Amino acid sequence: MFIYKDILGNRVTVYFEAQEEHPDDVLIIPKTKDGWLFTEHKIRGLEFPGGKGEHGETNLDAAKRELLEETGAISDEFHFVADYLVESKERTFTKRVYTAKVLSIKTQVDYLETKGPVILQGDLGKFILQPAFSFFMRDAGMSEIVKQAERIWDSKN
Template sequence: MKEFTDYEGRKVTLKKERVENTKHVLAIPKFNHQYLFTDHKIRGIEFPGGKVETGETLEEAVQRELFEETGATAERLKFVGTYTVHAEKPFNKAVFYIVVKDLFFKCEYLETHGPEVFDDAKEISEEDRSVLLDDECIHYLYEMSKTDEFFN
């Protein structure tokens, strides 16, 4: 288990295993060897993710969120671990690395402006990037994805 601090100063832990009552998902997707982000209407450019709906598996939820926020469909998924924010009401996020099969244009991306593709997160300007990209744990997961053979 690894420990981090999030942008609000809360303790965050990352475990390689699944944790019961995980109600959120986070995707770190790649499309054609580039990272696929979404442009959240409020927070800015970040990785896709969201809440698990009733009756969904974590895999179904991350694929749905990926499509809703970017128009992408997954070719392969790899569960990476569970990201837990130790807030007043703690919550868990299941993290997946995803190889994207297709990227479709959509007329509506719900709470986002749609997909953004970059070779590296460092290319995202300070004014456009979500605070979540600077979260220590998400940054760690992103950096680890660069060395993960899953994407090669």
């Protein structure tokens, strides 16, 4: 478990074991044969794909849908990374984080609130600290989550 305050002053708790049966949101850390896959949010910058689950949708279904909508990527291999709880005055929610092996990326006409996929090769932990990345990506909790995702992929190779 890792506890910290994010840039907005919210208390955030990161759990490396599943905490909720059905968290509110999902986040996906996708890996392709060429590197790590990000999406470019139209306002916030580079970040991992993710979002809110729809009514009646499982977290895994939401992860598959968000990955496709925001990047055009398809995966059938998802691994649990973490659950994190954000406690704010506006909205308290839990987000389930997965890492996914990308099988293919299809070009789409519309990537919704993003500009589409961006693949970067190299050290994931160093990428997310760069100014081009969303402020959500550059906090202490995301650094811990990324380390866990990298450990998962190291164990798969």
